[in-house]
Amino acid sequence: MKGERFCIIGKYQFKTPFFLASGTWGLGDTLLNYLNPGEIRSAVGALITKGLSLEPMEGNPPPRLFETPCGLINSIGLENPGLKVFLKKYYPQLKALQTPIIFNLHGKSLEEFFEMAEILSEIEAEGIELNISCPNVKEGGIAFSQKPDVVFELVKGVRERFKGLLIVKLSPVGPVFEVAKACEEALSDALTVANTYPALGVYSYEPFQVIKGGLSGPAIKPLTLRLVFELSKIVKIPLIASGGILSGKDAFEYFLCGARAFQIGTANLIDPKAPIKICQEFKELVEKYGGLPDKNPT
Numbered sequence: 001m002k003g004e005r006f007c008i009i010g011k012y013q014f015k016t017p018f019f020l021a022s023g024t025w026g027l028g029d030t031l032l033n034y035l036n037p038g039e040i041r042s043a044v045g046a047l048i049t050k051g052l053s054l055e056p057m058e059g060n061p062p063p064r065l066f067e068t069p070c071g072l073i074n075s076i077g078l079e080n081p082g083l084k085v086f087l088k089k090y091y092p093q094l095k096a097l098q099t100p101i102i103f104n105l106h107g108k109s110l111e112e113f114f115e116m117a118e119i120l121s122e123i124e125a126e127g128i129e130l131n132i133s134c135p136n137v138k139e140g141g142i143a144f145s146q147k148p149d150v151v152f153e154l155v156k157g158v159r160e161r162f163k164g165l166l167i168v169k170l171s172p173v174g175p176v177f178e179v180a181k182a183c184e185e186a187l188s189d190a191l192t193v194a195n196t197y198p199a200l201g202v203y204s205y206e207p208f209q210v211i212k213g214g215l216s217g218p219a220i221k222p223l224t225l226r227l228v229f230e231l232s233k234i235v236k237i238p239l240i241a242s243g244g245i246l247s248g249k250d251a252f253e254y255f256l257c258g259a260r261a262f263q264i265g266t267a268n269l270i271d272p273k274a275p276i277k278i279c280q281e282f283k284e285l286v287e288k289y290g291g292l293p294d295k296n297p298t
């Protein structure tokens, strides 16, 4: 048993391996309506902010959410107040929680990503998660993750400017394995596997309409599990699983497939206290097996 290793990412240690996924817990105020600071500190290893851009973004017009039998399609379009406003208005309250904060960043160009990395370097932020994989914005987003050479330039440039924890959030579609290798070569500390899957919902009543967005929740778990399993054989840097984690058992399955930390996303929208439940269930499973297994299934 090597029970402590799963919450070490690069040279950083986390109290628990459960991180709150970007975009699923508001900007800070919403979270604090449901979880108190003590609960956050004991269950949550890190808070990953809503996707932040250099300038404010309005996001997409409604409809923005579409429920499917076992998943959710979202088309938020990265509505956010912009990095500078976020730092002034929301960051101080989050920092007071004494839980590591990882900034999820979205840029329309390499230069925008680099400028944000410099701002975050100046304030000595703990971590960055580069979002190169949002399926519902017109510029940047998923387009980045289709080109391994561009991703290499992006990660290398951010790495040169930012010395804290650097994570890249992969798209689940496109040349995923080549992009993952490019991130590792450009010295990313870890990979988040993965963002939502491009999907479409139909309103089959008048006025007939479709919604294009990203699918999350239990529907995507088997797909993302496969990506984690395959990627764990291809890269050496730690993998952080994100896709349909609703229970401790889900996280345990991801662990068995090679993930070393887990993001809780859509589960927060179903039950904002989900992180406490999932963390407890995971602990119970680890105890049941006398620690975390050393061998991955074949």
Ligand SMILES: Cc1cc2nc3c(=O)[nH]c(=O)nc-3n(C[C@H](O)[C@H](O)[C@H](O)COP(=O)(O)O)c2cc1C
Binding pocket: 021, 022, 023, 024, 050, 051, 052, 072, 074, 076, 078, 104, 131, 134, 169, 194, 195, 196, 215, 216, 217, 218, 220, 242, 243, 244, 245, 263, 264, 265, 266, 267
């Ligand atoms: C409403 C909503 C908003 C999201 N916003 C972001 C975002 O701003 N940046 C990002 O990288 N991922 C975003 N995501 C993706 C989640 O962080 C997560 O990676 C994805 O939903 C898969 O995990 P899940 O199945 O546990 O939800 C969002 C997801 C949802 C449902």
